[in-house]
Amino acid sequence: MHSFISPVTEKKVVSLAKNLKDKLTAGNDDIPKSLVKQCIQLIKGTLTCIYNVSLRSGVFPDEWKLAKVKPLYKKGNRYDIQEYGPIPIISVFPKLLERLMFNRLIPFLYKNMILRGTKNWFRKRKCIETAVQSLIEIDPVALDDGIHLIGSFVDLTKA
Numbered sequence: 524m525h526s527f528i529s530p531v532t533e534k535k536v537v538s539l540a541k542n543l544k545d546k547l548t549a550g551n552d553d554i555p556k557s558l559v560k561q562c563i564q565l566i567k568g569t570l571t572c573i574y575n576v577s578l579r580s581g582v583f584p585d586e587w588k589l590a591k592v593k594p595l596y597k598k599g600n601r602y603d604i605q606e607y608g609p610i611p612i613i614s615v616f617p618k619l620l621e622r623l624m625f626n627r628l629i630p631f632l633y634k635n636m637i638l639r640g641t642k643n644w645f646r647k648r649k650c651i652e653t654a655v656q657s658l659i660e661i662d663p664v665a666l667d668d669g670i671h672l673i674g675s676f677v678d679l680t681k682a
Contacts, residue, residue, distance in 0.1 A: 531574045531623055533567045539619050540567075550614030551589045559615045574620055578627075587617035 540563040543556045559566075577583060590611035599606040 529627075531571055531578065533571045535623070536567050536571050536574065536619065537563050539622050540615075543615065543618075548612055550591060550612055550617075551586075552614045552616075554615060556615045570616070570619070573616075574623055577620060578624065583617070583620070587614060587620070589613075 540560055543560055545557050545560070547555045547557060549555045563570075590613045592609045592611050594607040595610040597606050597608055
C-alpha cells in the first residue's frame with residue numbers, strides 16, 4: 524500500500540473542517556460549511572470512515588460529483604451573457620475529501636520524482652511569469668548548442 528493511502532485520522536478531518544472558510548454557500552445537499560464546522564465533533568467518526576473507504580477503494584461517491592452551477596460576472600457589460608462564467612459550488616464533504624487526497628498526492632508525486640520543480644501547473648506561488656523564467660533559465664548552454672526548447676503557457680486565472 525502506498526504511503527498516501529494510509530488511514531485518515533479523525534484529527535485530520537477535524538483540522539481540515541476547522542480551516543474551511545465561514546460561508547453560507549452550500550452544494551446540492553444544502554449544508555453550509557459553517558454548519559459542518561460547528562458540528563464536526565459530532566460527525567468526525569462517520570466522515571473519517573467514509574473518507575478511508577473512499578481512499579482505499581478508489582471510489583468517489585457519485586452524489587459528490589454533482590455541483591450547483593452559478594454564473595459569475597467577470598467584466599464588461601453586465602447584460603451580456605458572454606461576460607459571465609460558470610462557477611461550480613460543491614458540497615463541503617467532497618471538498619474535504621479532495622483536500623485530503625491533494626494533501627497526500629502532492630508529497631507522493633514529489634517523493635517519487637513525478638512532479639519536479641519546473642512544472643507550474645496548479646501549484647502555489649507558480650504563474651505564467653515563473654514558467655517563462657524557468658524556461659529562460661533551463662540551460663543557456665543548451666540554447667548555445669542549438670537545442671530547441673518549447674514551452675506551452677496557458678493562464679487560466681480568468682477562465
